[in-house]
Amino acid sequence: MYLWRDLGDRGVNMKEIFRQVKINQKNAPYYFLTPVIIIFAIFMIYPIAKSFILSFYEFKAGEYSFVGIGNYTNLVKDNIFKKALFNTLIYLVFQVPVMVFLSLLLAYLMDQSFVKWKAIYRVSVFLPAITSLVAYSLIFKLLLNSEYGLINFLIGLFGFDGVNWLGGNISAKISIMLAITWRWTGYNTVIMLAGLQNIPNEIYEAADIDGANRIQKFFKITMPNMKPIILFSAITSTIGTLQLFDEPYILTNGGPDGATITVAQYLYNSGFRYIKFGYAAAISYVLVALIALLSYVQFKVGEKES
Amino acid sequence: MIKEKNNSIKTTTAVKVFTFVILFAAVFVSLYPFYQMFVSSTLKTGEILKIPPTMSPGSNLAMNLKNLKDKINIGRVMLNSIFVATVYTFLTLIINSLAGYALAKFDFKGRNIIFVLIMGTMMIPAQVLYIPQFTMMTSIGWANKFRAVIVPALANAFGIFLMRQNMMSFPTSLIESARIDGYSELSIFLRIVLPNMKPALGALGIYNFMSQWGNFMWPLIILSTKDMYTFPVALASLDGLMYKDYGMMMLGASISTIPVLVMFLLFQKQFIAGLMGGAIKE
Numbered sequence: 021m022y023l024w025r026d027l028g029d030r031g032v033n034m035k036e037i038f039r040q041v042k043i044n045q046k047n048a049p050y051y052f053l054t055p056v057i058i059i060f061a062i063f064m065i066y067p068i069a070k071s072f073i074l075s076f077y078e079f080k081a082g083e084y085s086f087v088g089i090g091n092y093t094n095l096v097k098d099n100i101f102k103k104a105l106f107n108t109l110i111y112l113v114f115q116v117p118v119m120v121f122l123s124l125l126l127a128y129l130m131d132q133s134f135v136k137w138k139a140i141y142r143v144s145v146f147l148p149a150i151t152s153l154v155a156y157s158l159i160f161k162l163l164l165n166s167e168y169g170l171i172n173f174l175i176g177l178f179g180f181d182g183v184n185w186l187g188g189n190i191s192a193k194i195s196i197m198l199a200i201t202w203r204w205t206g207y208n209t210v211i212m213l214a215g216l217q218n219i220p221n222e223i224y225e226a227a228d229i230d231g232a233n234r235i236q237k238f239f240k241i242t243m244p245n246m247k248p249i250i251l252f253s254a255i256t257s258t259i260g261t262l263q264l265f266d267e268p269y270i271l272t273n274g275g276p277d278g279a280t281i282t283v284a285q286y287l288y289n290s291g292f293r294y295i296k297f298g299y300a301a302a303i304s305y306v307l308v309a310l311i312a313l314l315s316y317v318q319f320k321v322g323e324k325e326s
Numbered sequence: 327m328i329k330e331k332n333n334s335i336k337t338t339t340a341v342k343v344f345t346f347v348i349l350f351a352a353v354f355v356s357l358y359p360f361y362q363m364f365v366s367s368t369l370k371t372g373e374i375l376k377i378p379p380t381m382s383p384g385s386n387l388a389m390n391l392k393n394l395k396d397k398i399n400i401g402r403v404m405l406n407s408i409f410v411a412t413v414y415t416f417l418t419l420i421i422n423s424l425a426g427y428a429l430a431k432f433d434f435k436g437r438n439i440i441f442v443l444i445m446g447t448m449m450i451p452a453q454v455l456y457i458p459q460f461t462m463m464t465s466i467g468w469a470n471k472f473r474a475v476i477v478p479a480l481a482n483a484f485g486i487f488l489m490r491q492n493m494m495s496f497p498t499s500l501i502e503s504a505r506i507d508g509y510s511e512l513s514i515f516l517r518i519v520l521p522n523m524k525p526a527l528g529a530l531g532i533y534n535f536m537s538q539w540g541n542f543m544w545p546l547i548i549l550s551t552k553d554m555y556t557f558p559v560a561l562a563s564l565d566g567l568m569y570k571d572y573g574m575m576m577l578g579a580s581i582s583t584i585p586v587l588v589m590f591l592l593f594q595k596q597f598i599a600g601l602m603g604g605a606i607k608e
Contacts, residue, residue, distance in 0.1 A: 043510065048428070048432065048511040049428035049429075050428075050434070052424040052427060052432075052515070053425050055420075055421040055424065055425075056424070056425040056444070056486065057440070059477070059480045059481045060443075060444065060481045063478040064450075064455065065443075066462075067454070067455040067458035067459050068454060068455065070457075071454050071457060074457060074458065126349070129345045129348055129349055130349065132345060134337055134342060134345075139594075139595070141349055141352070141353060142598065143591070144352075144353040144356050144357055145353065146590075146594070146598065147357065147360065150536055150590045151583055151586075152539060152540030152542070152557060152558050152561075153542055153558065154540070154542055154558040154561045154579075154582075155363070155540075155557075155561060155579035155583050158561065158576070158579050159359045159362060159363050159576070159579065161565075162366065162374065162576070165375070167375070168374070168375040168377060169379070170362070170379050170381075173377060173378055202355065202356070202359070205352075206356055259449070263451040263453060265542075266543065269543075269562075284451070284543075288453070288456075288543065291456065291457050292456075297457050297461070301454075301457050304451065304453050304456075304457070307451050307453065307454065308450060308451065308454060311449055311450075312449060315449065
């Protein structure tokens with residue numbers, strides 16, 4: 021008797037448990053988010069925190085020892101790091117504005133009503149964004165070859181001397197910027213084009229009635245409406261440039277003599293060539309601080325102007 | 327009938343000429359490197375490295391392929407890349423659409439904080455994660471395994487964001503009437519919501535496939551033996567050789583580019599439209 025009742029009770033309990041773990045409208049979102057939360061916790065939040073802690077440690081002979089802010093003070097004195105930081109900022113200051121301007125120009129031209137077959141232009145300029153970084157870096161290495169590259173050949177046709185593209189202090193930086201611009205301008209153009217097409221035609225029509233010319237319309241209508249998109253492009257490009265790794269790694273390997281090395285590449289060298297994990301973690305947190313700071317500044321500037 | 331922009335002001339010939347010169351130049355500059363890559367893959371390195379550069383196809387394709395096969399196991403590399411990119415794409419679509427659906431269509435405790443946290447990780451450069459992830463992978467025995475490339479990359483904030491944006495515009499009334507009809511929460515998601523998300527899933531799928539296909543720095547760190555290399559790592563290893571055989575390298579680059587190129591050209595319209603939230607018009 022007792023046994024039977026016991027089993028019965030358990031049966032009810034099992035049912036109750038089953039009812040609670042069953043997906044219903046209340047708990048469904050938690051179930052649906054579980055995989056993402058687990059993945060983010062293990063592979064995102066944990067490494068972010070761990071990296072921060074590691075940045076206060078030194079890794080030597082398989083052992084970690086606490087060094088306080090030692091890694092950070094060493095970074096301030098590290099000439100290669102300063103060079104990497106300088107190079108990265110040079111890329112940022114010159115490449116991002118040029119690319120944002122170019123992509124806005126291309127998008128604006130593609131948006132003109134007399135331009136037919138817009139899809140062909142759109143697809144063509146977008147293609148560079150789909151090539152793998154390694155493949156395109158190899159092509160650029162060939163095109164920029166100082167003796168046999170096509171670009172120097174074309175320069176020669178105009179009677180000028182070829183440039184030592186990948187070997188000169190300044191020219192190697194320009195080469196890296198050319199390569200990034202080639203790859204990402206089309207991508208940003210497509211984003212800008214989407215923004216331009218979202219501006220209601222009525223605004224332009226009203227301006228036509230008021231007798232506004234093309235240039236007035238561009239600065240009074242197009243630009244103000246495009247501000248959020250331009251800001252988006254600028255911020256994503258800035259983040260991308262600050263993390264720049266693949267191009268200098270393959271095109272120039274950071275050379276000549278550190279002229280093109282970036283912060284991300286120096287991080288890679290410190291961590292995975294010289295096995296200085298703590299030092300590399302400190303570099304990565306300088307990157308985080310830079311990205312946060314620059315995104316904030318760009319966001320504020322964008323907000324103020326609009 | 328949509329009225330076209332700028333139609334009331336007569337477009338001068340000069341404006342048109344300027345426009346087309348710039349656009350043609352942009353198309354040429356965008357496409358020429360592809361042409362050079364494909365042409366060079368059929369040339370001897372001596373034909374590539376000469377003045378003037380050879381710009382028409384040659385007859386060395388078979389030789390380049392043979393040399394390439396000597397240096398890397400091209401079939402294996404191709405399979406590795408396809409495996410990693412496909413499994414990654416498939417898994418990330420499942421977990422991102424589940425998360426996007428939860429964040430878009432449910433009101434629950436902690437929703438905003440979860441969303442903000444996920445979005446915040448977009449600001450974190452991947453390099454921050456590499457040192458702890460590398461240590462973690464080594465200690466759990468995942469070093470030099472494909473799962474080490476695939477699983478950490480599943481933390482994909484952009485995908486969650488994109489799916490959430492697309493789910494937001496899905497009519498809530500449809501979900502509610504399915505509930506009244508007695509559908510379970512899981513089957514509402516699988517049978518009502520997901521089939522309507524095909525354009526977004528397609529766009530995100532292609533995007534994820536391409537980004538994993540070209541992924542370089544992390545696989546370079548975590549994959550250490552030749553038989554595990556994906557295309558970018560294998561190509562970079564060719565470049566590290568003493569004698570640079572450009573014909574062979576360009577063939578390798580071409581082979582690695584063709585699959586994503588074909589995929590993009592087939593689905594470019596849906597792809598671009600999906601990524602831009604359907605904002606692109608002809």
